[in-house]
Amino acid sequence: MHLKKILTLLSSTAAAITLLSCTVISPTTSPTSGASLTQSDRQTELKAEYSALNGASGKVFTLDPGQSTVRIYVFRGGRAAAAGHNHVLSAPRFVGFFYLSATGAANGRFDLAFRLDQLEIDNPKYRSALGIAFPSILSPEAIRGAREHMLGVNNLQADKFPFVRVHSLQITGESPKFAAKVQIEMHGQQRAMWIPLTVEGLPEHLVVAGSFVLRQTDFGVQPYSVLGGFLAVQDEVVVEFKLLGDRGPP
Template identity: 35%
Template sequence: MNPNTPPKLSRCGRAMSAPSLLRTTALPTALALFLGACSGGPDRIPPRTPLSPDATQARPPAAAPNATLATRYRVDPRESSLRILVYRGGTMARLGHNHVISSDDLQGQIWRGANAENSGFEIAVPVNTLIVDDNAARSEEGDDFPLNVTEDAKAGTKANMLRPTLLDGERYPEISISAASITGSTSNPAVVANMRIKDQTRAIQLPVTLSEAEGALAIQGSFEIRQTDFGITPLSIAMGALTVQDTVKIKFRLVAKAAPASP
């Protein structure tokens, strides 16, 4: 894959199989949380240097749009998708497998003003509808994600992921990402966003590319976060011989269509 080509994300299919780091009975508190992985495989891409505390502090949100000054767009969940890549680590990593966590249920809005500074967005990722180890998604992500994870393993991983000690889907049904500041051109903006997971909010750099056709915006990109930046300790057992890596890579593609004008 050309590293300069934005990832192609599709809606997810079904099916699965293979032992899972986050499912194995040796890990009763398996931490299937997608916030425990990395950006490209345990032996290929080293973890990034953690952000300084100041760099991860949440920032004031971008101003809400004035209906007369900005064009509003609604995210179309049928054409939008988000994908999270989770990697195992440690000398016993062979006992587990990597995960792809997907969402095809994104919600939110984008507003586009006369310049980047007057633009912004609010995106919600429903937690309880996240899809674990979809065959089509694993196939598209390559050799690090063998196909046919069992249905039982998928169900166990998702149950662990939604536990109160992890994503706590009952109390915190959404992960939110909203604009804090946007600078540069509207076609190639520099974006700082606030990301909220459970009760923790952090500022993140959000590289994006944007295109427009027939009244719709297409926005795509990828970024990394670290589990520990959100106050969560990555899974580690056997003195670190089997771990879930701290850094997770998130890929997304948003398609947003012009919202009807307010009366």
Template identity: 35%
Template sequence: MFSQNHRLSSAIRAPLLLACAVLAACTPLPPAPAQTPAPAAMPASAWQQPGVHILHIAPQESLLTITVRRGGPLARLGHDHVIASRTLQGVVAPALGRAQFQFRLDEMSVDEESLRQAAGLTTTPSADAIAGTRHNMLVRVLEAERYPWVRIDARRAGNGEVLEADITLHGVTRTLQLPVRIEQAADGRRLQASGSLLLKQSDFGIVPFAVLGGAMAVQDQMELAFRITARQDLSAPGAGANPGR
């Protein structure tokens, strides 16, 4: 009797354990076919006028990360993830307290080891799990082919330590208060801004990834953090010019 029950229990557990491997978008699915990103110029806003002092974001000195965490009764079987963009593009007008930048979802990295350590994540997903996370994130959750860009248009609010930011993600724009720390060079040619905030995927019409009826899932809330450097580089072609002109 015990052996029969044991075999039956094993038969039930097998598909369950297989499904558990997909927590937090970890399903090791094959990556989507590679596509050449279509170039998209940053649309110029009304505040980008001739004579306005403009600094250009330096992508090689800037970083934006999004941390998503596991949830559900079986969360312990999965992983948290850090997604990062190192390809930010855009402009800052310090005197006006305005900034506008964007990045492509399909250019984001997933689970760089140094970023996982910095975020205090203790588990180590396999290469297959990371590839599956990227595929599910882009294809199933964010629909990156349909909504490839994330755009942020920010303006100073109050004392300057908080920005009011219009964030466009997944075709939905939400206005949020964004605490920020700004450091600017005395000559006005370099600026660094850093900060973080909490977002909910559902606020942007995104359904968080889940399996087993939600027993294993990605939490709705995600943590966005950024460190952005903008500078005036007189040696760059068109430096000081306004985008879109």
């Protein structure tokens, strides 16, 4: 009976507990970007960097958000995981560039930057395409609650740390398969990791596809948990992307 009462309580407060989100621990490093840096500022900053690279020594591709996809998958956990939901977030707006050096991949680079407060949460079209692990279509009220819970002042603090940036540090391999060491900036902290990439469409067009696993705790984030882990969020988040771009100056 005690377990049934708990499940009933969880069901009656679904708007609060079905949000597979996280609770933030105060970062130990100072932010590298803040609310004062606007999307226009970041776009101008990256454009200037890649305009300087464009020329006889290589090719610059500007990534197109309208043709590209960026998906972030957050998974339910805990002993009562069935009472929660998996979530899919997407980035319909971002700034991104890819530089292909004339001397090969080792001297290439790429950048992708987007704002947390511009993420789309649980688009019904994306959920329905993911099968039984994402079975329900969430109400507008639940989606608004998810946004406030995941991105508000008590969690990812999107107003204070609005930007996520993926910046390449090193690229190895040969077309179409590459390995890239990237630096990920989120919540005022930076972490490096290696990710696989598939690059196609060259030399006039560009298609870059890949995925990686991001651990929330690596960025000072404690995954969401209630009732001693009875309902929780898994630490690992899957980020999946397919980026399309055309050759040309930023």
